[in-house]
Amino acid sequence: MSIILETKSIKKSFVSGQRTITILNGLNIEIRKGEMVAIMGVSGSGKSTLLHILGLLSEPDEGEIYFLDSKITYKNENKLAFIRNRYIGFVFQFYSLIGELNVVQNIMLPSMINNKPDKKKALELLELVGLGTEKKDKYPSTLSGGELQRVAIARALMVSPALVIADEPTANLDKAASIDIVKTMREINHSTNQTFIIATHSEDVANMCDRILFLSGGLLHEKN
Numbered sequence: 001m002s003i004i005l006e007t008k009s010i011k012k013s014f015v016s017g018q019r020t021i022t023i024l025n026g027l028n029i030e031i032r033k034g035e036m037v038a039i040m041g042v043s044g045s046g047k048s049t050l051l052h053i054l055g056l057l058s059e060p061d062e063g064e065i066y067f068l069d070s071k072i073t074y075k076n077e078n079k080l081a082f083i084r085n086r087y088i089g090f091v092f093q094f095y096s097l098i099g100e101l102n103v104v105q106n107i108m109l110p111s112m113i114n115n116k117p118d119k120k121k122a123l124e125l126l127e128l129v130g131l132g133t134e135k136k137d138k139y140p141s142t143l144s145g146g147e148l149q150r151v152a153i154a155r156a157l158m159v160s161p162a163l164v165i166a167d168e169p170t171a172n173l174d175k176a177a178s179i180d181i182v183k184t185m186r187e188i189n190h191s192t193n194q195t196f197i198i199a200t201h202s203e204d205v206a207n208m209c210d211r212i213l214f215l216s217g218g219l220l221h222e223k224n
């Protein structure tokens with residue numbers, strides 16, 4: 001299987017008062033095309049920091065990143081934004097939907113940013129994530145957490161990204177809803193071959209993935 005995303009010795013530190021805290025300390029990761037990988041680790045181990053770097057939202061202090069066979073450079077923000085908008089979908093813990101837009105408008109948003117509004121695709125995605133089109137005109141404040149996250153997943157899939165990065169997507173859901181959401185992601189992963197990286201504290205969620213990587217001491221350790 002080909003590699004879609006690779007890091008070589010990435011480092012990231014934050015300055016806190018007088019101290020410098022190293023969060024990622026020469027971390028290597030190889031993600032194969034079409035796999036679904038869980039990243040686990042205790043609170044503060046750096047999962048979100050790592051996902052931000054893997055999603056090209058922030059730059060490591062040192063090290064290299066290769067995505068879709070190209071080395072990422074950080075000098076040209078427009079090019080970086082293009083790669084992100086075109087190839088990477090994001091799902092966050094707090095859904096990050098826009099309250100003033102209805103469900104279908106929220107899902108369509110990435111296609112509008114790319115100047116190609118596509119309502120038909122948004123409605124297809126709504127079905128794909130298991131919500132059904134009867135919810136299409138509803139506003140986020142009227143939906144449950146599980147429904148909100150399904151809308152957020154549909155929005156992440158709007159540009160048919162090669163990679164979906166999900167940062168604790170089930171942290172606000174109960175166990176049954178969490179498993180349902182990740183089952184849906186898994187079905188999409190199997191049917192579309194899109195690659196998923198999911199940070200999670202949940203063993204149930206992690207066990208539904210192809211591989212589990214543990215982040216500790218600034219490095220990743222594979223669970224066999």
Ligand SMILES: Nc1ncnc2c1ncn2[C@@H]1O[C@H](COP(=O)(O)OP(=O)(O)OP(=O)(O)O)[C@@H](O)[C@H]1O
Nearest residue numbers: 014015016023041042043044045046047048049050
């Ligand atoms: N912009 C920042 N400036 C300073 N410190 C930061 C910054 N971002 C993260 N940190 C610190 O880096 C460490 C790792 O944070 P991160 O959010 O990546 O961990 P996490 O594993 O995702 O945690 P959680 O499971 O609680 O979400 C924490 O100690 C955090 O306070």
